[in-house]
Amino acid sequence: xxxxxxxxxxxxxxxxxxxxxxxxxxxxxxxxxxxxxxxxxxxxxxxxxxxxxxxxxxxxxxxxxxxxxxxxxxxxxxxxxxxxxxxxxxxxxxxxxxxxxxxxxxxxxxxxxxxxxxxxxxxxxxxxxxxxxxxxxxxxxxxxxxxxxxxxxxxxxxxxxxxxxxxxxxxxxxxxxxxxxxxxxxxxxxxxxxxxxxxxxxxxxxxxxxxxxxxxxxxxxxxxxxxxxxxxxxxxxxxxxxxxxxxxxxxxxxxxxxxxxxxxxxxxxxx
Amino acid sequence: xxxxxxxxxxxxxxxxxxxxxxxxxxxxxxxxxxxxxxxxxxxxxxxxxxxxxxxxxxxxxxxxxxxxxxxxxxxxxxxxxxxxxxxxxxxxxxxxxxxxxxxxxxxxxxxxxxxxxxxxxxxxxxxxxxxxxxxxxxxxxxxxxxxxxxxxxxxxxxxxxxxxxxxxxxxxxxxxxxxxxxxxxxxxxxxxxxxxxxxxxxxxxxxxxxxxxxxxxxxxxxxxxxxxxxxxxxxxxxxxxxxxxxxxxxxxxxxxxxxxxxxxxxxxxxxxx
Numbered sequence: 257x258x259x260x261x262x263x264x265x266x267x268x269x270x271x272x273x274x275x276x277x278x279x280x281x282x283x284x285x286x287x288x289x290x291x292x293x294x295x296x297x298x299x300x301x302x303x304x305x306x307x308x309x310x311x312x313x314x315x316x317x318x319x320x321x322x323x324x325x326x327x328x329x330x331x332x333x334x335x336x337x338x339x340x341x342x343x344x345x346x347x348x349x350x351x352x353x354x355x356x357x358x359x360x361x362x363x364x365x366x367x368x369x370x371x372x373x374x375x376x377x378x379x380x381x382x383x384x385x386x387x388x389x390x391x392x393x394x395x396x397x398x399x400x401x402x403x404x405x406x407x408x409x410x411x412x413x414x415x416x417x418x419x420x421x422x423x424x425x426x427x428x429x430x431x432x433x434x435x436x437x438x439x440x441x442x443x444x445x446x447x448x449x450x451x452x453x454x455x456x457x458x459x460x461x462x463x464x465x466x467x468x469x470x471x472x473x474x475x476x477x478x479x480x481x482x483x484x485x486x487x488x489x490x491x492x493x494x495x496x497x498x499x500x501x502x503x504x505x506x507x508x509x510x511x512x513x514x515x516x517x518x519x520x521x522x523x524x525x526x527x
Numbered sequence: 528x529x530x531x532x533x534x535x536x537x538x539x540x541x542x543x544x545x546x547x548x549x550x551x552x553x554x555x556x557x558x559x560x561x562x563x564x565x566x567x568x569x570x571x572x573x574x575x576x577x578x579x580x581x582x583x584x585x586x587x588x589x590x591x592x593x594x595x596x597x598x599x600x601x602x603x604x605x606x607x608x609x610x611x612x613x614x615x616x617x618x619x620x621x622x623x624x625x626x627x628x629x630x631x632x633x634x635x636x637x638x639x640x641x642x643x644x645x646x647x648x649x650x651x652x653x654x655x656x657x658x659x660x661x662x663x664x665x666x667x668x669x670x671x672x673x674x675x676x677x678x679x680x681x682x683x684x685x686x687x688x689x690x691x692x693x694x695x696x697x698x699x700x701x702x703x704x705x706x707x708x709x710x711x712x713x714x715x716x717x718x719x720x721x722x723x724x725x726x727x728x729x730x731x732x733x734x735x736x737x738x739x740x741x742x743x744x745x746x747x748x749x750x751x752x753x754x755x756x757x758x759x760x761x762x763x764x765x766x767x768x769x770x771x772x773x774x775x776x777x778x779x780x781x782x783x784x785x786x787x788x789x790x791x792x793x794x795x796x797x798x799x800x
Contacts, residue, residue: 413639414634414635414636414639414640415639415640415641415642415643417580417632417634417640418632418634418640418641418698419642420580420626421578421580421626421627421630421631421632421634421711422626422627422631422632422654422657422701422702422705422707423623423624423625423626423627423628423657423705424627424657425623433642437642437644437645438642438643438644
């Protein structure tokens with residue numbers, strides 16, 4: 257594996273570890289409020305210090321993984337379920353059926369993604385799961401189109417023809433040889449990009465939601481999200497500056513990590 | 528009924544009109560049937576119609592095809608109004624048991640006909656898994672049968688690591704491992720250098736003589752015909768203009784066949800002095 261892939265894999269592994277730690281830790285976001293410890297700098301008791309309510313920033317950073325890892329994976333799964341079969345089918349049959357399917361996805365893709373997500377949240381509320389579903393729907397055209405063009409390119413290749421002539425069932429050629437053997441890195445790459453996109457959307461909305469309490473966007477306090485952690489500490493005088501910097505850096509590192517891993521996968525891929 | 532593939536009255540239509548008309552072909556076991564013709568004369572379409580894999584639309588609109596092996600006979604085009612979409616779906620279903628197990632296919636560009644991300648050994652194992660009658664021989668044995676002196680060194684290779692000749696041998700091994708009784712070879716030696724071409728031809732002759740495989744060999748290279756052909760078909764502009772036994776190749780009568788023959792002789796003469 258190349259350098260960007262290795263770095264990306266390390267970051268994503270760290271995210272998964274943080275998620276696991278958070279799930280088993282039983283850290284209580286409310287019980288941790290302690291006015292005696294507010295605005296402390298980094299120290300051995302609190303690795304990244306505390307925020308202005310005296311809560312441990314490092315623990316909140318780890319706990320915030322719960323609002324994007326699970327829903328992010330759900331978003332990936334949903335987008336793949338929507339995009340991959342449709343794109344694969346269109347690429348395989350071609351013709352009018354393919355045009356029809358691609359048209360539907362083009363209509364979805366023509367809406368700006370973020371606006372689509374905001375719209376869904378405004379109507380259906382802003383639980384992270386709704387957010388994940390909206391991001392998945394908004395992202396599925398990109399996946400469908402990528403799978404479509406990959407399958408359509410391979411459809412006419414000699415090895416597909418040869419497999420047909422050898423009596424391999426078409427479903428096996430499409431599902432196994434094209435989608436799995438020759439398409440899995442492409443699909444994984446798009447799933448990672450969606451994961452990065454979902455983290456961006458979730459933290460952005462949580463940030464806006466925490467600044468504008470009436471907007472009702474994103475993850476509400478006291479549940480930590482890297483977005484609302486930044487907003488919550490924004491403008492606190494004589495505060496612990498790590499309480500804003502740490503989540504901001506975490507967003508940057510994880511998005512970069514997901515995209516680097518996607519790039520790393522792209523290198524070995526071909527069409 | 529004797530074993531063999533019998534095609535009568537083939538007619539293939541494309542969007543702009545008739546592409547192939549009135550073609551009769553036989554492929555018999557232990558025989559090499561050579562189909563020659565200029566590019567675009569309908570050779571490939573005729574061969575693909577034997578597999579039900581004509582891409583053109585409307586496609587095969589008339590044909591009687593009878594494939595016999597052992598006590599089984601298939602008539603995949605029988606009783607179908609081949610102009611309808613439904614009929615094509617029915618034909619597709621009827622062709623499925625034939626493809627691979629009875630009728631195999633040797634592609635022109637063998638390297639591109641192998642799954643690019645699978646090793647040769649893995650593709651052979653997949654072909655073996657598709658066989659109706661399981662066989663004890665592993666991938667190496669089939670590679671050896673296709674003329675690889677050290678098959679175990681070829682097994683772990685990916686298609687892009689093979690030379691053109693090796694890829695063609697691997698395709699032959701694949702068709703054999705799949706258990707095909709008849710092979711449709713679509714210009715299998717085009718693009719190979721003469722020494723490799725010669726080796727592949729030897730391999731195909733060995734298939735005929737040792738395994739009793741029936742071959743339909745498509746080419747536009749008349750020079751190899753005398754060594755190979757038990758029967759010669761010549762196509763021109765979508766129809767069959769010549770159908771001769773292999774020992775009467777000097778009796779080409781039709782104008783297109785003679786023109787092709789003379790051009791071949793001139794090129795060979797020019798090169799060899």
